Amino acid sequence: MEIRKVGVAGCGLMGSGIAEVAARAGFDVVVREVDGDALAAGRNRVEKSLDRAVGKGKLDAEGRADALACMTFTTSLEDFADRDLVIEAIIESLDAKNQLFGYLDGRCPERTIFASNTSSLTVTDMAAATSRPDRFVGLHFFNPVPVMKLVEVVRTIATTRETFDAAHAFARQLGKAPISARDNSGFVVNLLLVPYMLDAIRQLERGVATVEDIDKAMTLGCGYPMGPFTLGDFVGLDTLCQVAEIMYGEYREERYAPPPLLRRLVAMGRYGRKTGAGFYDWTPEGPIALRV
Helix, strand or coil: CCCCEEEEECCCHHHHHHHHHHHHCCCEEEEECCCHHHHHHHHHHHHHHHHHHHHCCCCCHHHHHHHHHCEEEECCHHHHCCCCEEEECCCCCHHHHHHHHHHHHCCCCCCCEEEECCCCCCHHHHHCCCCCHHHEEEEEECCCCCCCCEEEEEECCCCCHHHHHHHHHHHHHCCCEEEEEECCCCCCHHHHHHHHHHHHHHHHHCCCCCHHHHHHHHHHCCCCCCCHHHHHHHHCHHHHHHHHHHHHHHHCCHHHCCCHHHHHHHHCCCCECCCCECCEEEECCEEEECCC
């Protein structure tokens, strides 16, 4: 089950990164977005990322040109008709993902493996919407994709060993370190990370310490690269809240429930670094912590 031709559905933050690392590894990559504007933004994101790699000495000019030559940018799903592997990296909505896979199921050849980059939804719920649950896996990459080494490879009860092994091999060909995960909401990383981040918010609500001091405690006391509030702002508080809601719906355990403060920040549009404000105001002079 050799993979040479890769399709990436979605050219946002995650999709553009997945497409980039696949192209840099020499795969023939088709990346699709819903319209020309989104596609142009995605291509610009890839080019800037490649430029950063060149600037840091991790890629030379020839490698940059070769990566772009391996990529085709499109707005048509029909261009996935000859792919060996299609990776979905669209919005975290089961309905949207199932609609996409249902459409591709009738257009891609029988050999094509389908994969989802979902971080919280169960892969089984997507695989069941197709006629190929045996050739369906989760491939959960981490942001920023060109930098982060981990890929969670998720196997459902229907995924064949051949498909699972091919997905592992593909991740290794990208220079990633794959781990095997069971198909439960959150897999490994989010299953452990999300409750930690939510509990930090609850301790802030209880007045245990300030935003800055909780972050400092976890970086200096535990050696974490960033504290939970800095991490939340980096991930996106809207994303964190959505993932938490999905996991709470799956497990019905209080530790996965989004705290009131998180919901209020999201309602106010304070999503983190991408909006310029979250638990910190991200100013040119440096981050200023929210006072609660």
